[in-house]
Amino acid sequence: MLPLLLVVGLLALLLGAWAGLRAVRDQPMVGSQVPAIGVVELALVVQTVVVAVGMSNGATSADPMLLWGYLVTQLVLLPVAFAWAFVERTRWSSVVLAVVCVVVVVLQVRIWQIWLG
Structure with missing residues (x-):
């Protein structure tokens, strides 16, 4: 389970960093982030x-x-962030995506803690 948690956390961190970089540059989410x-x-x-x-x-x-x-x-979080970003074509779409990715990473840590007991 730990390797899967690490992979999911790393993927979410990479996506969050990409979205955070776009937010700092005052750019909205782009279509290449959808995949x-x-x-x-x-x-x-x-x-x-x-x-x-x-x-x-x-x-x-x-x-x-x-x-x-x-x-x-x-x-549920990523589809909601995507829907928000699809409607909101400002930098805030990137901010929302970055925040959701950070939340996913935090949830990975909590899932690991709960799984271990």
């Missing part, structure tokens, strides 16, 4: 499936409800 959002979202879906399979095979966590709450939340 990157898709890659991070796909990694999040894979992570959720891995956790589901692990839990169905007997793995436990300290607080399963909180774990699933974090997993579902992180699945």
Whole structure:
């Protein structure tokens, strides 16, 4: 599970840095960031499936409800940020995307802590 958490966190950090750089330059999100959002979202879906399979095979966590709450939340965040960025064609679209990526990284840390118990 740890390698997957690290990959997801690294992908989110890279996307967040890219969005943060565009925000500093006062530029909105661009279409070339959409595939990157898709890659991070796909990694999040894979992570959720891995956790589901692990839990169905007997793995436990300290607080399963909180774990699933974090997993579902992180699945929803990037599509919402994308929708916001699609409508908001100012630098704030990049700011929102950067903030969401930071939140995804923080959720990765929390998921790891909960998974370990």
